[in-house]
Amino acid sequence: MGEFDLIRRFFTRPTPRAVLGVGDDCALLQSAPGMQMAISTDMLVAGRHFFADTDPQRLGHKCLAVNLSDLAACGARPLAFTLALALPQADEAWLAPFAKGLLQLADAHGCELIGGDTTRGPLTMCITVFGEVPARGAVPLLPTSALLRSGARVGDDIYVSGTLGDAALALRALQGTVALPTDLLNAARARLEQPTARVALGQALRGVATACADVSDGLLGDLGHILERSGLGAQIEVERTLPLLAARANFADGAAQFDAQLGRDTALQCVLAGGDDYELVFCAPPTEREAVAQAALQSATPVTRIGTMRAERGLLLLDSQGRAIAPESLELASFDHFAAAPGP
Amino acid sequence: MGEFDLIRRFFTRPTPRAVLGVGDDCALLQSAPGMQMAISTDMLVAGRHFFADTDPQRLGHKCLAVNLSDLAACGARPLAFTLALALPQADEAWLAPFAKGLLQLADAHGCELIGGDTTRGPLTMCITVFGEVPARGAVPLLPTSALLRSGARVGDDIYVSGTLGDAALALRALQGTVALPTDLLNAARARLEQPTARVALGQALRGVATACADVSDGLLGDLGHILERSGLGAQIEVERTLPLLAARANFADGAAQFDAQLGRDTALQCVLAGGDDYELVFCAPPTEREAVAQAALQSATPVTRIGTMRAERGLLLLDSQGRAIAPESLELASFDHFAAAPGP
Numbered sequence: 001m002g003e004f005d006l007i008r009r010f011f012t013r014p015t016p017r018a019v020l021g022v023g024d025d026c027a028l029l030q031s032a033p034g035m036q037m038a039i040s041t042d043m044l045v046a047g048r049h050f051f052a053d054t055d056p057q058r059l060g061h062k063c064l065a066v067n068l069s070d071l072a073a074c075g076a077r078p079l080a081f082t083l084a085l086a087l088p089q090a091d092e093a094w095l096a097p098f099a100k101g102l103l104q105l106a107d108a109h110g111c112e113l114i115g116g117d118t119t120r121g122p123l124t125m126c127i128t129v130f131g132e133v134p135a136r137g138a139v140p141l142l143p144t145s146a147l148l149r150s151g152a153r154v155g156d157d158i159y160v161s162g163t164l165g166d167a168a169l170a171l172r173a174l175q176g177t178v179a180l181p182t183d184l185l186n187a188a189r190a191r192l193e194q195p196t197a198r199v200a201l202g203q204a205l206r207g208v209a210t211a212c213a214d215v216s217d218g219l220l221g222d223l224g225h226i227l228e229r230s231g232l233g234a235q236i237e238v239e240r241t242l243p244l245l246a247a248r249a250n251f252a253d254g255a256a257q258f259d260a261q262l263g264r265d266t267a268l269q270c271v272l273a274g275g276d277d278y279e280l281v282f283c284a285p286p287t288e289r290e291a292v293a294q295a296a297l298q299s300a301t302p303v304t305r306i307g308t309m310r311a312e313r314g315l316l317l318l319d320s321q322g323r324a325i326a327p328e329s330l331e332l333a334s335f336d337h338f339a340a341a342p343g344p
Numbered sequence: 345m346g347e348f349d350l351i352r353r354f355f356t357r358p359t360p361r362a363v364l365g366v367g368d369d370c371a372l373l374q375s376a377p378g379m380q381m382a383i384s385t386d387m388l389v390a391g392r393h394f395f396a397d398t399d400p401q402r403l404g405h406k407c408l409a410v411n412l413s414d415l416a417a418c419g420a421r422p423l424a425f426t427l428a429l430a431l432p433q434a435d436e437a438w439l440a441p442f443a444k445g446l447l448q449l450a451d452a453h454g455c456e457l458i459g460g461d462t463t464r465g466p467l468t469m470c471i472t473v474f475g476e477v478p479a480r481g482a483v484p485l486l487p488t489s490a491l492l493r494s495g496a497r498v499g500d501d502i503y504v505s506g507t508l509g510d511a512a513l514a515l516r517a518l519q520g521t522v523a524l525p526t527d528l529l530n531a532a533r534a535r536l537e538q539p540t541a542r543v544a545l546g547q548a549l550r551g552v553a554t555a556c557a558d559v560s561d562g563l564l565g566d567l568g569h570i571l572e573r574s575g576l577g578a579q580i581e582v583e584r585t586l587p588l589l590a591a592r593a594n595f596a597d598g599a600a601q602f603d604a605q606l607g608r609d610t611a612l613q614c615v616l617a618g619g620d621d622y623e624l625v626f627c628a629p630p631t632e633r634e635a636v637a638q639a640a641l642q643s644a645t646p647v648t649r650i651g652t653m654r655a656e657r658g659l660l661l662l663d664s665q666g667r668a669i670a671p672e673s674l675e676l677a678s679f680d681h682f683a684a685a686p687g688p
Contacts, residue, residue: 019380019479023573024493025417025558026382030479031375036363038370039458041472043428045465073369084387084470114383117470121389126428126461126470128385135363135374149368214369229367 010099011083015112018080027114029080031132036144037079038131040070046123050193051174056094058193059125060101065197066216067129068109069278072202073214075147076131078111086121109199138207145206147282152211152230156283158307159292161201164219164244165267167192168274178262184247191246195278201303204295205282212282218273220315223281227315230283235316236307238325241271244304272317283309354443355427359456362424371458373424375476380488381423382475384414390467394537395518400438402537403469404445409541410560411473412453413622416546417558419491420475422455430465453543482551489550491626496555496574500627500653503636505545505645508563508588509611511536512618522606528591535590539622544643549626552635556626562617564659567625571659574627579660580651582669585615588648616661627653 015021019028031037044063046052064081071078083102087094106113111129137145170188173180180188198214205212211230213222219241227234243249248267251258259267284292289305296303310316317325359365363372375381388407390396408425415422427446431438450457455473481489514532517524524532542558549556555574557566563585571578587593592611595602603611628636633649640647654660661669 019487020490020492025414025556026384026420026475026490028380028382028418028477028488028490030380033377036372036374037381038372039426039472039474040370041426041428041459041461041470043430043461043463043465043468043470045430045463045468048430048463048465070369074372076370082383082385082472084385086387086389086392086468115385117385117387119387119389119392121387121392121468122466124387124389124430124465124468124470126385126387126468128383128426128472130383131370133372143363144372146364146370146372148364212369 018114021114035132038074038076041128043126057097057101060098063125067127068197069214071131072199075202075206076133078109080112080114081129083116084126086124147212150229152283156309161279163246165270165274167276168270200299201301204299208291209282215277215279218275233310233313239320240306362458365458379476382418382420385472387470401441401445404442407469411471412541413558415475416543419546419550420477422453424456424458425473427460428470430468491556494573496627502651505623507590509614509618511620512614545645548639548643553626559621559623562619577654577657583664584650
């Protein structure tokens with residue numbers, strides 16, 4: 001089967017929202033009046049971002065989810081995406097479930113596949129995703145209502161959505177460096193392979209959050225982007241973040257037993273610097289606590305308050321007694337694709 | 345140097361047109377009222393679309409040019425692009441010239457780099473490019489003024505821009521299957537490695553051409569897309585296409601000598617099915633010949649009339665006496681990334 005047949009068969013869908021979808025030199029999208037387009041692109045490479053033998057349906061889900069997560073971080077509503085795909089061979093047994101996982105998630109978010117490219121090569125996916133946000137929002141001087149990394153203010157609360165660190169823990173388990181009970185491994189592995197993009201929460205936070213980023217490279221690293229772009233520092237109450245590791249909270253004999261068997265440092269490293277979480281980290285002033293709770297309720301997404309923005313630059317990690325923890329003591333490093341390779 | 349430093353250093357530029365450029369979870373673009381966004385994505389893989397040791401500056405040029413060519417085929421004005429890049433290592437000696445070639449072409453077209461992704465992996469580039477076209481154009485019932493593959497009509501002239509086949513000839517020479525004089529090889533190689541996207545011609549053809557596609561996979565294959573989407577056939581006067589092979593026209597002792605030394609079939613195969621030309625093939629009614637000539641003049645791009653659209657499906661190749669040539673006799677096959685591998 002030729003390239004064009006493959007594309008046609010698996011990836012040609014109706015595109016009611018786009019003026020023109022797959023099949024021409026370009027797709028055509030028209031924004032509604034007063035809306036801006038939010039655009040993000042992510043490339044996933046076999047052996048780097050996922051194991052080459054990952055279940056293709058989960059992989060199809062994940063490669064769109066990581067892009068939707070960027071839209072979520074901006075508070076954008078998903079509209080459409082393009083898919084560029086390099087495959088070692090034109091394998092229908094792989095393409096069919098891959099397309100299924102991808103398009104099920106796309107349909108769940110009303111996100112149309114409007115174009116793409118398929119070629120032979122080392123297994124690689126590159127998705128570019130398009131969402132929309134109103135041009136004008138709650139902040140009169142800003143040229144957008146999108147949530148940015150740059151808007152945090154001194155005294156803002158810092159929140160994170162959902163759970164943290166289970167994807168990183170699953171990776172360690174799959175690599176054989178920690179042992180997990182089967183049920184916890186399966187749950188953690190689902191977080192690694194089928195992450196949930198917090199699209200509804202992101203939209204609900206427009207006009208509430210002052211800054212937002214998605215947690216793709218580890219909480220501290222991605223919070224660091226907010227600090228850098230906002231020109232501020234932060235303090236994180238580490239004790240508030242630890243319960244977010246679901247595998248630890250759900251450990252058969254409790255969190256203390258998890259710490260005894262796998263090490264509390266392992267838990268901290270996964271939660272604070274694990275990567276692949278695809279949660280949102282965001283800031284909002286204390287006056288908006290009720291509004292944040294409403295946004296969480298409305299989007300059916302748990303959020304946890306974990307710290308406070310400070311004028312002093314840098315990131316202060318506080319233990320349960322309010323004492324500073326030296327980050328070096330945790331061997332934390334934000335995930336860097338060109339640093340020592342921690343990924344699969 | 346870490347991933348984020350690399351991105352910042354080479355790929356962070358001012359983006360006067362975008363609401364927000366590189367550095368947040370998403371870029372933000374706002375269309376002008378009445379405009380539509382044309383979107384295309386192309387992935388280039390080392391060893392498949394280019395030799396891994398290709399001059400990085402030329403490669404930077406090419407990976408944007410092939411995307412601009414898709415905008416040209418739609419008659420869209422370039423606005424912006426995203427770049428996802430997988431690199432075997434973070435090599436400044438490679439990244440600096442790559443960025444230079446890429447951004448020089450981007451600047452020449454006012455096309456802003458608004459976002460991207462960098463990761464370690466087999467050398468791969470994926471660009472998604474954004475252009476704009478007016479929503480309403482010369483055809484009242486169409487929901488766009490973009491040039492599509494689907495608008496050709498019976499009796500339309502068929503044109504191609506620029507030159508054809510030199511990229512494919514250069515590839516054969518680099519692979520050692522044909523021998524070319526050095527000056528002709530250098531010229532042909534520049535066509536392969538630094539193609540010219542016909543962006544100005546595409547825009548000038550809006551309201552003139554009835555259908556358009558870019559020639560990326562070979563003339564006959566890409567014309568085939570127009571035939572398929574327009575539900576028509578075509579006849580091509582092969583004798584009109586042969587002079588478009590610059591290496592043959594410029595052969596020291598003339599085209600006849602080229603045919604004697606390299607074979608007329610080689611010339612035909614390169615011109616009709618070579619691939620990597622990034623010219624435009626387009627249709628326009630005979631009443632628009634003056635307008636086509638004006639568009640060519642205005643965009644400083646030569647165009648050649650090579651055939652006619654027919655109601656009968658299929659592609660008819662005619663020799664200089666108007667006799668049908670059997671396509672099988674030419675061993676033509678449109679470039680298919682999953683068919684037998686003709687590329688580097």
